[in-house]
Amino acid sequence: MSLCANCLTLTPDTAGVPGHPALRIVDTQRRRIPRSVTVTLSTFRCSDCGAIWRYREAKDDGPQGWALLATEAANEGR
Incomplete structure (x- = not known):
């Protein structure tokens, strides 16, 4: 498992941190939790x-x- 230099700069678990130019979106899901908030993944x-x-x-x-x-x-290998 070898991350590129750009991926190594991402800060996990911190809201508002931008991605990097090589990231390509592959899926978006919005989930409404009953009696709570909407979560976007x-x-x-x-x-x-x-x-x-x-x-x-x-x-x-x-x-x-x-x-x-x-x-x-x-x-x-899987």
Whole structure:
């Protein structure tokens, strides 16, 4: 699992932190939690290193911002 230099600059779990130019959006989901807020989950893939990132945005106490899910290299051999 080897992240590119741009992915290494992302700060996980911090709201409002921008991504980088090689991130390409692959999915967006909006979930309405009953009696709570709407949560937006956007999934991105880095075109340089294959890393899969999710950006969570919501006005609640849950984790916000970027989270690394996987990389293409980690999924090889499966």
